[in-house]
Amino acid sequence: FAAPLLQGQKILLTAGPTREAIDPVRYISNHSSGKMGFALASAAASMGATVTLVSGPVTLPTPTGVQRIDVESAQQMFDAVMAHLPEQQIFIGCAAVADYRAATPAASKIKKSQDTMQLQLVRNPDILATVAAQTPKPFTVGFAAETHDLEQYALDKLQRKHLDMIAANDVSVAGLGFNADDNALKVFTKDGCHELPATDKLSLANQLLTLIANYKN
Numbered sequence: 001f002a003a004p005l006l007q008g009q010k011i012l013l014t015a016g017p018t019r020e021a022i023d024p025v026r027y028i029s030n031h032s033s034g035k036m037g038f039a040l041a042s043a044a045a046s047m048g049a050t051v052t053l054v055s056g057p058v059t060l061p062t063p064t065g066v067q068r069i070d071v072e073s074a075q076q077m078f079d080a081v082m083a084h085l086p087e088q089q090i091f092i093g094c095a096a097v098a099d100y101r102a103a104t105p106a107a108s109k110i111k112k113s114q115d116t117m118q119l120q121l122v123r124n125p126d127i128l129a130t131v132a133a134q135t136p137k138p139f140t141v142g143f144a145a146e147t148h149d150l151e152q153y154a155l156d157k158l159q160r161k162h163l164d165m166i167a168a169n170d171v172s173v174a175g176l177g178f179n180a181d182d183n184a185l186k187v188f189t190k191d192g193c194h195e196l197p198a199t200d201k202l203s204l205a206n207q208l209l210t211l212i213a214n215y216k217n
C-alpha cells in the first residue's frame, strides 16, 4: 500500500488574524477565524507530515498531532516563523496578517479628549515574502483574499513575492472564505491554474495539500 502523501515532510503554517496593540486595552485586527489554516494543519498531519502551526488569536482547538505556537502581533508571528523555518520543506502562509501596526503603542490607556484623533501606523514585515526570499527556501504557498480582480492580484502576488503557489479566494461571495465554514479556491502556479470548487474547508485543505505534494515532486 502507498505511503501517506506527506510522509516525512515538515510543514510550517500560519493561521488566524494578528492583533496590533494601540494601547493596553485596544487593538487593530480583522475577521479571520483561522478555520482554513487549522483545516490545513489537521489535513497535513493526517497525511503524515510533521506540522508546526503558528496561530494568531482564534477560538479553535489544536488539531491532533500538531505543534501549535500562539502569537498575537505580526512581529511575534514573524519571529516565531523565522525561529522554526530551518528544515521545513513546505511553508503555507494562511494568516491574515495586519499590514500596519501602531507606530508607538501607548503604555497606558488613551483617554478621550478632542473630537478627532490621529493614529500613526507603520508597515509590518511581510512574513510570506521574507520566507520566499530565503536560500534554501521551502516550497512556499500564499493565500490571496480579494473582493475583485482575483486572478490579476493573485498572479501579481505569485510573482512579486516569489511564491511557488498561491491559493486565491473571492471574499465577496456570501458564505465563503472569511469566517465561513466553506471556501472555494483558484490555485495558481507559474504553470497554470487549478480550480477547487466550493466545499467545506477540510475537504479543500486535503485537495490543496494533494496539489502541493504532486506539484512539488
Ligand code: C5P
Residues within 6 Å of the ligand: 014, 074, 093, 094, 095, 096, 097, 098, 099, 124, 125, 126, 127, 128, 129, 141, 142, 143, 144, 145, 157
Ligand atoms: O499582499 P497580501 O497581504 O494580500 O498577501 C496575502 C498573503 O501574504 C497571505 O498568504 C498572508 O498570509 C501573507 N502575508 C504575510 N505577512 C504580511 C502580509 C501578508 O505573510 N505582513
